[in-house]
Amino acid sequence: MKAYITAAVVxxxxxxxxxxxxxxxxxxxxxxxxxxxxxxxVLSSPYAVVAGVPLALVGAGAYFGVFSLATLAxxxxxxxxxxLTVLVLLMFLVSLWLFxxxxxVIHAFCQFCLLSAAVTTALTxxxxxxxxxxxxxx
Amino acid sequence: MKRLLPFILILLVxxxxxxxxxxxxxxxxxxxxxxxxxxxxxxxxxxxxxLTGVPGAEPAYTLGPSTAPAKLEEFGDYQCPPCGLFHPIxxxxxxxxxxxxxxxxxxxxxxxxxxxxxxxxxxxEAAGLQGKYWxxxxxxxxxxxxxxxxxxxxxxxxxxxxxxxxxxNKYKRDVASEVVAQRIFLDGKRGHSLGVKGTxxxxxxxxxVPFQSLPAETxxxxxxxxxxxxxx
Numbered sequence: 442m443k444a445y446i447t448a449a450v451v452x453x454x455x456x457x458x459x460x461x462x463x464x465x466x467x468x469x470x471x472x473x474x475x476x477x478x479x480x481x482x483v484l485s486s487p488y489a490v491v492a493g494v495p496l497a498l499v500g501a502g503a504y505f506g507v508f509s510l511a512t513l514a515x516x517x518x519x520x521x522x523x524x525l526t527v528l529v530l531l532m533f534l535v536s537l538w539l540f541x542x543x544x545x546v547i548h549a550f551c552q553f554c555l556l557s558a559a560v561t562t563a564l565t566x567x568x569x570x571x572x573x574x575x576x577x578x579x
Numbered sequence: 580m581k582r583l584l585p586f587i588l589i590l591l592v593x594x595x596x597x598x599x600x601x602x603x604x605x606x607x608x609x610x611x612x613x614x615x616x617x618x619x620x621x622x623x624x625x626x627x628x629x630l631t632g633v634p635g636a637e638p639a640y641t642l643g644p645s646t647a648p649a650k651l652e653e654f655g656d657y658q659c660p661p662c663g664l665f666h667p668i669x670x671x672x673x674x675x676x677x678x679x680x681x682x683x684x685x686x687x688x689x690x691x692x693x694x695x696x697x698x699x700x701x702x703x704e705a706a707g708l709q710g711k712y713w714x715x716x717x718x719x720x721x722x723x724x725x726x727x728x729x730x731x732x733x734x735x736x737x738x739x740x741x742x743x744x745x746x747x748n749k750y751k752r753d754v755a756s757e758v759v760a761q762r763i764f765l766d767g768k769r770g771h772s773l774g775v776k777g778t779x780x781x782x783x784x785x786x787x788v789p790f791q792s793l794p795a796e797t798x799x800x801x802x803x804x805x806x807x808x809x810x811x
Contacts, residue, residue: 453592456608460596464603473777473790476689476754481777505596509589516585548728 444571445515448529448564449508455560456504462497462553473483482549488542496539500557503532507564522575526568533565602731629785636762637771639683640712642673647681649783654687654770656778657699657719658727665779666720668795672802679806684716685766687778695732698754700763702736705753711743718743 447510474481483489489496506528513521534557543550653669655662673682686704688696699719706715718739719726726735738748753759773782781788781798784805792801 456592456596457599460600461603464600467604473661473779474588474656474689474692475777476692501596505593508592512585512588516582518585 442517444574445511445525445569448567448571449511451560451563451567452504452507452511455557455564456501456508458553458556458560459497459501459504462557463495463501466495466497466552475511476562480551483543483547483551483554486542486547488539488547502559503528507532520541522571526572529561529564529568532561536561612633613617630773630782630787631785632769632772634765636765639685640707640716641684642682643676643680644678645681647676647679649676649679649802649807650681650683650785651802652683652685652782654685654766654773654775654778654780656687656689656693656696657703657723658693658722659689659778660698662779663720665781665793666717668793668798670717671795672798675799676802676806680802684742685770686763687767687770687775687780688763689778695726697734697763698732699726701754701759702740703761704762705750705756706743706745708753708758709745709749711745714743714778716740718803 462484465480467491484497507525510521510525510528514525514579539554540558543554651669651672653665655665657663669682686700687732688700690697703712703715703719706712719736722735722739726732729735736754737747737750741747770780773780774787779793781793783801788798788801792798
């Protein structure tokens with residue numbers, strides 16, 4: 442229960458971050474070079490778009506999904522808890538892939554993308570702790 | 580009511596997310612409001628007041644006559660990839676509009692984001708002291724990919740200077756000179772006074788050109804409009 446509430450709150454950080462990145466992408470701001478290194482290179486790379494959709498928008502949808510499922514799970518919807526675990530693990534795998542792309546393919550890190558990776562990692566830890574605690578006999 | 584609470588929370592967050600996205604998009608669009616022409620009721624075109632800012636390095640490196648009706652000023656960083664993409668566009672505009680377009684390039688190296696940007700700006704300025712500014716400028720942009728990822732760019736830039744036939748003793752002195760540093764500083768100061776935050780930032784007759792309007796086909800229209808208006 443507590444793990445789900447924590448996951449819902451943490452997902453809001455990821456949601457805000459992903460919305461910001463989406464707007465940067467859509468308005469073209471991300472393409473210009475700024476004093477902050479990395480985001481221009483990362484967000485203007487071909488990996489920032491999947492089938493014509495900005496990856497940040499997909500991320501925003503995923504974080505909204507996490508918030509919704511965590512809220513429902515905290516309210517006793519058991520299926521939501523299962524779906525939340527699956528979604529968060531999937532997001533974690535995608536984050537690992539994106540981290541690899543930034544480090545070894547694009548050779549630039551965008552701090553907003555790193556924040557998203559940190560949020561997803563935190564969500565994974567929270568959800569896994571929740572699963573372990575739920576299985577422990579009381 | 581308790582059963583509805585999670586759904587209410589989800590709807591609230593969805594509303595807040597969509598609302599903030601709409602607000603941020605609107606703010607970004609306002610920031611990027613077209614530099615030219617907003618039509619008004621009487622058929623006249625109303626333009627925002629041109630920005631003046633503090634002076635940059637003088638004399639500036641320019642192309643075209645200063646009396647040209649369209650005056651374009653670019654703040655650029657030699658290591659910035661979009662600046663590299665904009666370079667041939669600006670050259671094309673210079674060729675197309677000839678003496679109707681006055682181009683000024685201002686140094687705006689984004690240090691520390693681009694570790695070699697300052698060295699590149701210094702190389703261009705040092706070449707400029709021997710009358711080869713635009714030649715070095717072109718070479719730095721055209722070979723951007725060759726030096727951007729290198730550890731030590733000094734020998735590469737010295738190679739360009741040698742190719743351009745510069746006096747190498749003078750070049751090596753000038754690259755690290757106070758004169759060159761001061762010129763770059765003054766251009767940066769001018770950029771900051773005009774609100775430049777990234778590169779390339781382009782002003783046309785003192786009004787910022789939205790980043791989305793920098794492709795040749797849209798920039799051409801904006802320049803032509805300024806020429807038709809007589810640069811007013």
